[in-house]
Amino acid sequence: MSDTISLIFIIIGVVFDLFGCIGLIRLPDVYNRLQSATKSVTLGTCSILFGLFIKYGFSAIGMKALIAIPLLFFASTVAAHALIRGSYKFGIKLWDKTVIDDYKDVQK
Amino acid sequence: MIINLLLYVLIGLSFCCFFRVVFGPSIADRMVAIDIFGILVVGICGLLVLITGRLFLIDIAIAWIILSFIGTITLAKYLTGEKLDE
């Protein structure tokens, strides 16, 4: 029973990873790529780790998989934030069809 | 085995990231691809625990999360042009 549930979680995770990587290839500029990739790939990998936790239950490895979920979550969101700020300050242009840019005003 | 199939899918996705690393038009695209590749490796480690049954691989996954985070932060700092201790 728990094997089946964990397999379902892992399959969902791999499918989300697939969506994220398609976004990484297909979207037009670095900001949009970061949007799709960081959300989908993070949740997909968290889902794989949660499937691992369900399979092994409350043992040493299951708890490690459970602790890795918030760690991965904070690490990837903060890394995405740093990357998007860095690429704006580096001077990479937004996509041509961008509608609005409020952040331009606070750059010196 | 379905888990082996999923492992092959994840390895294929890593090659998608390598496509971005090689052909990315700007430097930021390459860094994004490296960041995403680091997260995918954690998933690959998780699947390898299920396939091989070696339990230390989850420790490698946790260590990989932290190292990938530090590497990405350093590269992002390099992009902004600030000093590293600001």
Place this chain on the structure above:
Amino acid sequence: MKYITLFIIIFVLWLLMTYNLETPNLIVGAVVALITSLVFGKGFLQDSKKFFQPQRYFWIIVYLFIFIWECIKANFDVAYRVLSPSMPIKPGIVKVKTTLKTDIGKTFLANSITMTPGTITVDIIDDEFYVHWIYVSSKDPKEYTNKILGRFEKYLKRIFE
């Protein structure tokens, strides 16, 4: 006070990671937690009394469920935008104002914004968030502030303030 809180957090984390309760393991964990909390305790949260107020934990659990639901919605949103042939995206960077005061509350709010459908935080300057939005649906500041922050702000105010 904050040293003791940090010590307890690190010690519980150690016990969960190693997952055995023998005496040598406990001693090693206590020594490592003591050294770590002595070194890093200075930069920890200022008022750690909040850790011992039980009603905050209730709101954390409520917030967790809302947050997981938003995450799942975000992923289907991304999948829709990526897979549809015409790619319905209309990106832009907007400025939203928050009413949260504490630093940790702002951090959690920024991370939540990053994981919700179509938005990612670019920068925080005082109490203004600069948010990259993949589909700018309105240009009225009040409306998009409500759309981006409204889901989380009231819960975070109960948890962290």
